[in-house]
Amino acid sequence: MQLHGWEAVLFYVLAFMTLIMAVFVISARIAVHSALFLISALVNVALIFILLRAEFVAGVQILVYVGGVMVLFLFVIMLVQTRAEEEAKVKLYTGQTKAVYVIAMLLAFSFIAAMRPAQSAFLSSDSANSTVTAADRGTTTGAGAGSLSEDTQKVGDALYRQAALPFEIASLLLLVAMVGAILLARGSKQEKLHE
């Protein structure tokens, strides 16, 4: 493997924690607990981004998912919540074990198939430097990786110069979705009040 030293330890701890939390998300009986475990999983993913020297992505991950999306999730859960005693009676598993095995196998197979070509990209073409990870590359210039890196600038450059058109299309799509949501949420009573 290309990981070594404390980086490997951190990566495995974080990856393991993410998976454990993901399991808890689906096994928790109360919806708010599931949301809490999902938050811990998202924070762990943000920490893995920091390990990859993608601090900007890590910050945005926490800002958008933990601070924004999950708060809205909790908002909705609290509005439609059922009593905890009733939730305790709900069957968590439907007993479709055979289908689960098949789907899990397919998923594992597709993961392996997707990872095998991707792994070669992490290997340096120079065989002598095969132990150099993607994370170490930031140090070849002498600047400490993870410190004042150019990460934010790179993301901005990529988004607004190289990928400006897809970025604009995506933002237009979001705008359309937002207008649609407002139109759906606006009842006839509000329309009448406005007039």
Add this chain to the structure above:
Amino acid sequence: MMIDECGTERQSVLRSSIINSQFINHQFNMLGILTTLMFVAPEWVRRWTKEPRGNAFWAEFVLWPLIQILLVLFIVLTIVAYLVYLERKVSAFIQARLGPMRVGPWGLLQPAADGLKLLLKEDIIPLKADKAVFQIAPIISVVSALVVLAVIPWGAAWATIANINIGLLFVLAVSSVGVLGLVLAGWSSNSKYSLLGALRSSAQMVSYEIGMGLSIIGALMFARTLSMSGIIDAQQADGVWYVFFQPIGFLVYMVSALGETNRAPFDLPEAESELVAGYHTEYSGFRWALFFMAEYTGMIVTSAIAVTLFLGGWQFPGLNLITNKTVFAFVSIGVFAAKILVLIYLYMWFRWTWPRYRYDQLMDLGWKWMIPAGLANIVLTGIWYVLALPKSQGGLWGFMALKGDRLVPTKWGIAYFVATGFAVTIPIIWIVLASINRRSRDFNLHAQRQLQIKLRAERLQRHSEPAGESAS
């Protein structure tokens, strides 16, 4: 045999050299991270831990940051305790009272007495509460408020714990997690008032976060970095505080910060007269104190961001006349603290001056006034900036010049940005907001009362008509 041995020998040498280089590379890597991540320790720490006596690496990158963290925590938490005292005094003076006077001279020992009382109080967890979440919620709140203190540039040189590239984004991201503490506290208490407070706070803080995020972008266009120390350096290089370039940005930021910290007039999540203190109704003793601590630390943090981004951080005209490094650092810390305290005094002044907003007014202010103002400010600032670029880069007037690898406004450029910021941006945004909200009745109490009267008259008429028909 020989060849084989030779081969293995060479291989082992090669491997050891690789391991060696890897080790050096790794250590260098760590050092590189740490030297740029941590601000360099002051001279006396390095002298004190020179090689014969101790290990400089550990002293500079482990011991010194720990000292910094403990100092910052101790000082900030003491200040938080005295902010409560200050709030009581300010409110008392505004209402022509004396405030706390009995414990110590002028009541100066009141925070200690309050703290002791809160520690000794019984810690009650409601029977039907979700115990685990009930206990975690105040911790989330206070931790997210305190973690942010690590990246705030408290002063020059060694007075900053960490200077990271995404400083401002880190502050916004971590402080946005604080909402979760409020929401979870309200839900887990299993009480109607708490739940209502939690619902209000989640909607309010998510909306005001957007305004906050939009308001800082204009200033970031001038700073061109997210690093907190970098922003202060940029203001020094430009020779002007960004509040003069960005009056609208500063205004939107301050209003959004009030909403974000749940301070009056936006204290709907805890509105004591409607919700019996909202999300922390069921909390008592030390857990309640943690919420309080988080709120006042949040005030310090939002003021610190405002000071860093708009008011020049620890810079002050004439500060560079001090030549002694140690004195300079201490004076810079004092300047930063003084600027923060001015803003916090403003917060307290607002609280005791303005009545609480109604919930729909709060949402309208956030979505119809603050967010459009922030967006318009970004667009206008972008236009002014592009027009002022040097002529070689496609600008019109060339009010900016390259100094090193940074674009710095010239003297005319500063005048141009200040003039456009005040004389053009403010009127344009005023017109935009007025035209967006021309039909809204958000803050027009007279129109709202008239509407209610009209609706009531219609209702009465509808009720009276069939009755009249049957009578005839």
